[in-house]
Amino acid sequence: MKKKIIYFLIAAVCLSGCTADYLDKKPSKSLVVPTSMVHLQALLDGVSNSMNTAPGIQVLATDEFYHPESNLANIPFLDRNSYTWAKDIFEGNGVRDWEYPYKQIFNANIVLEGLSKISRDASNEKDWDQLQASALFYRANALFNLAQVFAAPYDQPTASALPGIPVRLSMDVNETVGRGTLQQTYERIIGDLIDAEKKLPAQVSYINRPSQPAVTALLARIYLSMRQYDKATEMASRCLELHSKMLDYNTLTPSAARPLPAPFSGENAEIIFYSTLQSYSTIVNSALSGVDSVLFKTYHADDLRRSCFFVARANGLFGYKGSYVNAVTLFGGLTTSEVYLIRAEGYARQNKTDLALADLNTVLAKRFKTGKLVAANATAESILDLVLLERRKELFARGLRWSDLRRLNKEPEHAITIKRTFAASELTLPANDSRYVFPIPDDEIRSSGIEQNPR
Structure with missing residues (x-):
């Protein structure tokens, strides 16, 4: 891991257009630090160099996509092992879902x-503050994404007793960092974001850069994962005060191969912060794979998401084409629709049914054919289930289903068991199973000696 970080730093410095005349003369390249704000900004702007990516391996382990048993033996071992919740997922290999977030943290610390x-x-001072806040945002975002895959779900009574993930606050690759506790991990994440919010602008020219709405949207996502619903609602409201624009699907061409506009075209005002998921196209985009057929049937015929998100295949299955990346790559960033649905869930849990319905209908009004929406309605007893269903439908293949399963499994009325068939056997992933935490990659265990997750 240390060698990979050093190599990444050298590459990042070269790619940012830096020259030797501004670099501190150090005995080790691992200690070279740019001293120009322009070059520091260039490190954070590395969209194609991992700064705007998030783990995607968890998508394979959810109930969103299904792959035929007959072909599982023919796909890469990492995809298969993740899909079948194998005990040894990585088989001694490194994994980008671990390495890339730590590259982001490393760059942020630089x-x-x-x-x-x-x-x-x-x-x-304005540029200095914004650059500092941006680095804090990237570090917090990377730590949170890692925690969703490689640490246990947050639960207040046990968070101080469970291991977190290594929190690196220095660019010193030789520094020994343990896992600490889950509570400490989340305190650092939230602390970085609180410090960042007041120094970031309300609007940015490039959606790959953090902003105040991005901070509050991310905090809303984080508090939702922690099941701290009042705080999630508060942060969602703060975000929507600054950024409430929605993309009207009536302006799209649902029959197109990629109906959603290209993210940097300026045509999707819904994107608050741009990020992609690590690609595992063998299952997610395979012609043999299909999306959850039960979920697909819940989309109304007049719901444009049905045709903008999915495409019928010759084998009777439906594939996914609705990424906000406008490509095979899955989108993992922050959007207005997600924030509305976070607030709707918060309102539903606070028994504010009318407010929850208002947010829900705000989203649906931009998703149904013009004049075809029958406004959603629900009682205080049914509103939460309705919001959770719409959340599944709206945020399909965003990398969020895994986090939702982890938190909702803590509630008996929402807990589920996922089932697969492999090698003529039925595999199950019960609620709250230890396999809802991915193992730490083997090479990291060997090099750092940190505690492995039970599997």
């Missing part, structure tokens, strides 16, 4: 250390 060498004064 920026923070670089800023410490640049005097903050009246001539640069």
Whole structure:
């Protein structure tokens, strides 16, 4: 891991257009730190160099996609092992879902250390503050994404007793960092975001850069995963005060191979922060795979998501084409629709049925054919289930289903068991099973000696 980080730093410096004249002369390339704010910003702007990616391996383990048993033996071992919840998923190999977030953390720490060498004064304080806040956002986002895959789901009574993930606050690759507790991991994540919010702008010119709405949207997502629904509702409201635009699906061409507009075209005002998921196309985009047929049938005929998200295949299955990346790659960023649904769930749990319905209908009005929407209605007893269903339908293949399963399994009325068939046997993933936490990659265990997750 240390070698990979060092190599990544050298590559990142080269790709950012840096030259030797501005670099500190150090005896080790692992200690080279850019001292120009332009070059520090370039490190964070590395969209194609992993800064705007998130783990995607968890998508394979959910109930969103299904792959025929007859072909499982022919797909890459990592895809198959994740799909079947195998005990040894990585088989001794490294994995991008672990490595890339730590590259993001490493870059963020480079920026923070670089800023410490640049005097903050009246001539640069706005840019200095924004750069610092951006680094804190990227670090927090990476830590949260790692925690959703490689640490136990957050539960207040046990968070101080369970291991978290290694929280690196320095670019020193030789520093030994343990896992700490889950509580400490989340405290760092939230603390970084709270510090970042006040220094970021309300609007940004490029959706790959953090903003105040991105911070509050991410905090809403985090508090939802922690089942702290009042705080999730509060953060969602703060986000929507700054960014409430929605994409009207009536402006799209549902029959197109990729109906959603390209993310950097400026045509999708719904994107608050751009991020993609690590690609596992063998199952997610295979012609042999299909989306959950039970869920597909819940989309109304006049719901444009039915035709914008899915495509019928010759084998009778339905594939997925609705990524906000406008490509095979899955989208994992933050959007207005997600924030509305977070707030709707919060309102539903607070017995504010009318407010929950208002948010739900705001989303649906942009998803149904013009004039065809029959406004959603529900009682106080049924509103939560309705919101959770619409959340599944709206946020399909965003990498969020795994987190939702983990938190909702804590509620007996929403807990489920996922089933697969493999090698003529039925495999099950019961609620709250230890396999809802992925193992730490083997090479990281060997190099750091940190505690492995039970499997």
